Amino acid sequence: MRRKAAILAAVFTAMAGAFLWSAPSANAQDWFRTGTGLGVTKARVAAPDAAARSSAAEPLAKVFSDVLRADLDYSGIVELVSPSFYPTVAPSQPSELKPDAWSAAPVEAYMVAYGNLTVDGTNLAAAAFLSDVHNPTAPLALEKIYRGASTDADARRLAHRFADDIVSVLSGGQPGVAETQITYTSTRSGNKEIWVMDYDGANARQLTTLKSIALTPRWSPDATRIAFTCYVPFRGVTSAQICIYSTASNRLIAFPRFRGTNSSPAWSPDGTQLAFMSSQNGDPEIYVSDPNGARLRRVTFAAGVNTSPVWNPKTGKQMVFVSDRGGQPALYLANSDGTDAQKIDLPDMGYVVDPSWSPNGQLLAFCWRRPNGNYDIYVMDIVSHQLVQLTRDTGRNERPSWAPDGRHLVFESTRTGTRHIWTMLADGSQAHQLTQEGENESPNWSPR
Amino acid sequence: MKNGVYRKTALLICLMGLAVFASGCKKKAAAPTPAPAPAPAPAAPPSKPTVTLEASPASIQTGQTARLSWSSTNATDLGIEPGVGKVAPEGSTPVTPAQTTTYTITATGPGGTATASASIAVTAPPPPPPAQPNLSQLFEQNVKDGYFDFDKSDLREDTRAALTKDAEFLRSYPQLRISLEGHCDERGSTEYNLGLGQRRAEAAKRFLVSLGIAADRMETVSWGKERPVCTEHNEDCWQRNRRAHPVMLH
Secondary structure, three states: OHHHHHHHHHHHHHHHOOOOOOOOOOOOOOOOOOOOOOOOOOEEEEOOOOEEOOHHHHHHHHHHHHHHHHHHHOOOOEEEOOHHHOOOOOOOOHHHOOHHHHHOOOOOOOEEEEEEEEEEOOEEEEEEEEEEOOOOOOOEEEEEEEEEEOOHHHHHHHHHHHHHHHHHHHOOOOOOOOOOEEEEEEOOOOOEEEEEEEOOOOOOEEOOOOOOEEEEEEEOOOOOEEEEEEEEEEOOEEEEEEEEEEOOOOEEEOOOOOOOOEEEEEEOOOOOOEEEEEOOOOOOEEEEEOOOOOOOEEOOOOOOOEEEEEEOOOOOOEEEEEEOOOOOOEEEEEEOOOOOOEEOOOOOOOEEEEEEEOOOOOEEEEEEEOOOOOEEEEEEEOOOOOEEEOOOOOOOEEEEEEOOOOOEEEEEEOOOOOOEEEEEEOOOOOOEEOOOOOOEEEEEEOOO | OHHHHHHHHHHHHHHHHHHHHHHHHHHOOOOOOOOOOOOOOOOOOOOOOEEEEEEEOOEEEOOOOEEEEEEEEOOOEEEEEOOOEEEOOOEEEEEOOOOOEEEEEEEEEOOEEEEEEEEEEEEOOOOOOOOOOOHHHHHHHHOOOEEOOOOOOOOOHHHHHHHHHHHHHHHHOOOOEEEEEEEOOOOOOHHHHHHHHHHHHHHHHHHHHHOOOOHHHEEEEEEEOOOOOOOOOOHHHHHHHOEEEEEEEO
16 A cells, blocks of 8 residues: 555655645545645646626636636646535636635635626636735735637637646646647547647547548647558558658658558657657667658567657666567666667566656556556556556557656547546546547647 | 486476375365355343352451351342341442341342352350469468457467468569558557567568568567457457468559
8 A cells, every 4th residue: 555655656756846735635545645745635626617708708607617626626636625615606707705614614715716707709717816815914826817709619728728727736836737639540430540739628520531441649749740650552552651740730741661560659758759669670679760751760670569659758878678589578667769678577477568658757657467457547656666556347448649748648448348548646546537429549649 | 328327316306296296285285265244143141140158257256246258150239138228239248147047038030040158157255264362362371360358468479370371472473562450359558559569570571580570571569458359258368369360562
């Protein structure tokens, strides 16, 4: 229990900064313990409905409030007080706030997020406030006006921005992920194509129409490109190649084609290098090149499958990859030029694949099929090798990808019978299903 | 004396000459006396017409054309049946009978009528010879997949046996090039399976090279778990998917 709590503490303290809240949070996982110095306690936040300044603003205020509450509830550092405890009258601006009504039982909130929406023609303005009601003077921690178009889509967008700003205040400067995107593969339009959706599953849209097979998409660090595996004709056969999609110009960018199978592209944290698997010399090995394919060099030299490279996102100087050179696929840690490759030992045998490196460089998430076990997601501290199992007895759970806040993971799960994209907190709690149609796989979380 | 012999001899020669002359003269008969002019003959009856008809060739296949040729004498009206009609006293025409037909030409003239016939035999074309299997079909029939154990790319005994037979076929058609596709079952990492499929394709290729098939005749590609031949969630289907699959390149 202690070891697991320690690793979870690393997850949360790394991102949550120095804020400490005195009330411990209730949590279903008995091995997630909180307390002074062991981990972060979640801040109790109340988020009453935003007021609508006119009838035109009413539906947008509802969307705004619902999305804000969902974002705060899912942020990983907020304990959202249930609206059923709120006072009947909600403030729409600071002069209307009665701090005692919100800091006393049953609400017992520390922060209240509130505001009002105004529609002027096709423009929407959300005046948003965050007040610290635990403090007797109830100072404003945040006061901002968010502007957009008077559409549901923009009401969502403004709520996401307010939620991210609140999370930033509560976590000492680390923004939330409410405005981030997830890229993935879906079959819902007939073939496996690359899609993008908001981090909460809204706004799903198809990017590619290759009518072939498109897999393993990964965002570039500046989010302007998505590299992926595509099947295209080359030398008289259809084979797996590296494709790059520009989200700025909505078209494919050229990348060289090679013999054999070429797959699993991974961007270096500074965006200047692409690592990928290529069997152009007979065996699947890891290669690195510039984003246009120039300066190609081979970095692994071991018989067997060498694939799924990931870079240390903090330093760019190391890589973790999958290799079955020892018989079964396992994780290896090496310098980013491939030298000094060492197997990452786990306390059990099995098939270890799909590594993802956390943004702070300290944790690896991966998929592990233990002997007599199913495919489950684990998180491991790279230095101490302490290990936590995040999924259990719920179908096959594979291909984890870290969110830029280091608090969330997106992954594939077959727990409903169909393969879908799910997110969860990095302690395994609050699993949310993001996709509903088709078969969905290979998710990758966008950078900030 | 001399004079007297000579006179008798000359007289004898003259007499002999006269005799010859006289006999010869008798051979030069005298011109006959002109006969009296004959009486005018009675008018002769008009000649009967004659006609001939030929078909060439005399035997054709359905849909083909033959040529009828004819000539006649003493005829003014000629017709060929069936299907041709009035014709000139002499000529030829193409015909395309649908079935065996006997053509009859009737030639009529002042002297009467004459007919002639010619037959054209029409036969169905011979049946086409049985189709020779083309190379693609031979490939399908003779070149089989090699199968693998879970998470493995080693060649089992049965895999080697299947690939050995494939090599025999490839040796018989040295111009043939193939692509070896490596496939996996539905379980496990998409990314690792792309690599494992490649290893399976390469293992099959290396084995075929060891049996004498030139490496530059074979490409290798991996389809990972993306192109299953079946989708049931049982070992039977999973085994069918774990394969190296040779494909003929055109």
